[in-house]
Amino acid sequence: MRSILIACAAGLMLGPVVAGTEPARAVDHGQMGQTWPIIEPDLMSVIKAKLDEAQRTGKIDDLNREFARKAEQRVMRPVPVAGIRAAEQDRSWEYDPAIVVENDIRDHKGNLIAAAGQRVNPFDTVRLTKKLIFINGDSQAELDWAMARGTERDAKIIMVNGSPFEQMKAHKRRFYFDQSGVLTQRFGIRHTPALVEQEGQILLVSEKAIPRGKSS
Numbered sequence: 449m450r451s452i453l454i455a456c457a458a459g460l461m462l463g464p465v466v467a468g469t470e471p472a473r474a475v476d477h478g479q480m481g482q483t484w485p486i487i488e489p490d491l492m493s494v495i496k497a498k499l500d501e502a503q504r505t506g507k508i509d510d511l512n513r514e515f516a517r518k519a520e521q522r523v524m525r526p527v528p529v530a531g532i533r534a535a536e537q538d539r540s541w542e543y544d545p546a547i548v549v550e551n552d553i554r555d556h557k558g559n560l561i562a563a564a565g566q567r568v569n570p571f572d573t574v575r576l577t578k579k580l581i582f583i584n585g586d587s588q589a590e591l592d593w594a595m596a597r598g599t600e601r602d603a604k605i606i607m608v609n610g611s612p613f614e615q616m617k618a619h620k621r622r623f624y625f626d627q628s629g630v631l632t633q634r635f636g637i638r639h640t641p642a643l644v645e646q647e648g649q650i651l652l653v654s655e656k657a658i659p660r661g662k663s664s
Contacts, residue, residue, distance in 0.1 A: 529608035529629035534584065535639035540654040543635055543644075545570055571649045579603040580644040582626065582637055585610020589660040590641045595619070597643070608632060608640060 502508040546569035553562040562568050581597055583590040585607035594605045600621040607615075612623035626632050635644055639655040646652075 524613050525611045526625050526627060529626055529632055531638065532584070532608045532629075532632060533639055534587070534590075534660070535641065535655040535657045537657050538655065539639070540652060541636070542647075543651040543653050544649075545651060546649075569649055571646065576644075576646040576651070580631070581605045582608055582632060582640050582642040582644075583610075584608060584640050585612065585615060585623070587640075587660070589658055591615070593641050593656070593658050606631065 499508065502511070546567055549562045549564055549566050549568055551564050552560060554560055579597060579602060581594045581603050583594045583605060585591065586609055594603070597603050604622075604624055605615075606624040606626050608626050608629070612625050615623045632638075632642075635642075635651070635653050637653065637655065641656050641658060643654045643656065644651055
């Protein structure tokens with residue numbers, strides 16, 4: 449066994465030496481095929497030609513009208529917030545709005561407002577003056593439930609689906625939309641209708657299971 453290991457070691461050491469004794473040789477394999485220079489059309493020229501053709505045929509006007517129609521649809525009926533479903537059971541939890549300041553915060557005169565590491569609660573200085581009500585605007589049951597929670601002075605109705613403009617026209621009050629689900633994600637809301645209201649220094653978030661008709 450020892451002799452085998454010695455022989456292998458010797459082979460490893462001699463390998464590079466033997467390989468180095470053979471001079472490198474360049475081999476001409478001849479021309480493999482005809483070649484041509486790479487010629488690419490100017491990208492801006494191609495785009496301009498396509499736009500000129502679309503303008504000439506009137507297609508660009510059709511595209512502009514379609515773009516305007518889709519933009520209007522998106523404004524009138526925003527993209528629904530993904531993952532929100534109708535509540536089947538009541539659920540509630542607390543949401544603490546306090547944050548820990550990472551860096552000193554000063555006013556325009558340099559006076560210290562909050563020091564780094566300080567815990568700051570916005571409810572120390574302000575209050576949530578209106579309840580926040582999250583609904584599926586296409587559910588008549590949820591809409592009726594939200595409308596019964598108070599006037600526009602008492603509550604903000606925020607949709608996760610539906611058309612706030614249609615309801616503003618019908619009910620003569622402001623409706624809002626949770627664009628991209630920013631608020632529902634922040635509060636952890638996964639079902640509607642949901643209610644957010646202040647209790648002391650925290651927010652109480654509740655999802656409500658409500659009776660639903662056939663249209664909901």
